[in-house]
Amino acid sequence: MEALVEQIEARFAELETQIVDPAVIGDRQRYAEVGREYRRMQGANALATEWRRAVDDAAGAREMLEEGEDPELRELLETARERIGELEEEIRVSMVDPDPNDDKDVIVEIQGGAGGEEADLWAGDVYRMLTKYAERRGFKTEPLQVSDGKYTFAVKGEGAFSVFKWEAGTHRVQRVPATETQGRIHTSTCTVAVLPEAEDVDIHIDQNDLQIDVYRSSGPGGQSVNTTDSAVRITHKPSGVVVSMQDEKSQLQNREKALRVLRARLYEHAVAEQRAEQAAARSAQVGTGDRAEKIRTYNYGEGRVTDHRIKLTKYALEGILEGDLEEFTNGLQADEKRRLLELQAQSTQPGT
Incomplete structure (x- = not known):
């Protein structure tokens, strides 16, 4: 643990220096990256500082107890040891690599x-619950499509995906619909997909991936319009995309134009690949919407909400529907960190 604490302290000190470095501040992308890691490491550094304090307290109490038994010192030592154990677990969890999204x-x-008209009504209730939750967390929401049974909206703010990814899946409701005349309880569902919003795709073209051919440009009917090899054909070998340009008299100008067109293609x-990946992610998240597929059940009769992934039940339906999630x-975040920590520990065992 001492080595991990030293690593945290050294990295945090490095980030403290970088975040005020004019060279870093002047590079928007790098400054954003340093800022994100600095904020992530703040918690780990605070835990490391508390761990050192607890270790010092325990060492001091042990030294004094060697001179004679003292109930207060014995209690201080036991408290410090207990806290050290808790802090070591919290420090390990804090250092688990976060989801890049x-x-x-x-x-x-x-x-x-599943559930027909009642399912569509339930979708609207979940939409209101999640937009209210976004507001509680300080995020901004932007409706993109709002209609009976289908609701699409954007949530903007740092860490939005880390919060909302847990809402992806099938939400099941058990209640008496307003249209039910005999008071029977119906079970209905709605599906929720949560996708990280695609950022602008930066296209980096490796010159080694290009095959560039030059030739004489020609006019209609093959008539030569230039006596020099000014026309350019660029082939992007990994994708097979080919762009030719001969409008300009200068080979350099034709090359620049061809590269612009190639970059756009x-x-x-x-972007098309990103959309395909998102479509696959959405399909994996929402399943079929069948009543048996569920991440959470909302039971109106008992005022109960159960998250089946972590076996957590709360008898606070009204507040939850108002966005208290x-x-x-x-x-769910703590459960994910524990599971990742277990996988991390397994991967470092000998023979794995």
Whole structure:
């Protein structure tokens, strides 16, 4: 643990220096990256500082107890030892690598599942619950599509994905619908997809991936319009995209134009791939919307909400529907960190 604490202290000190470095401040992308890591490391550094204090307290109490038994010192020592154990676990958890998408804005899609008209009504209730939750967390929401049974909106703010990714899946409700005349309880569902909002795709073209051919430009019917090899054909070997340009008399100008067109085409390809990946992620998240598929059940008769992933039940339905979801989010985040920590420990064992 001493080595891990030293590592945290050294990295945090390095980040403290970088975040006020004019060279870093002048580079927007680097400054944003340093800022994100600095904020992430603040918690770990605070825990490391408390751990050192607890270790010193325990060492001091042990030294004094060697001179004679003292009930107060014995209690101080036991308290310090207990806290050291807790802090060591918290420090390990704080250093688990975060999801690379956690800081991104998100797009949330809600759609009625099993249950017909009641499922569509339930989708609207979940939409209101999640937008209220966003407001409670200080995020901004932007409606993109709002209609009966289908709701799409953006959530903007640092860490939005880290909060809302836990809402992805099937939300099941058990209640008596307003249209039910005999008071029977119906079970309905809606599906929620939470996707990190795609950022602008930066296209970096490796010159080694290009095959550039030059030739004489020609006019209609093959008539030569230039006696020099000014026309340019660029082939992007990894993708097979080919761009030719001969409008300009200068080879350099034709090359620059061809690269601009090539970059635009590769951008289009990258965006299409992103959309395909998001579509696959959405399909994996929402499942079929069947009643048996559920991440959370909302039971109106008992005022009960159960998150089946962490077996957490709260008898506070009204508040939860008003956006009070923090306890579920905190529990799911802690569970994820514990699982990642276990995987990390397994991967460092000999023979793995």
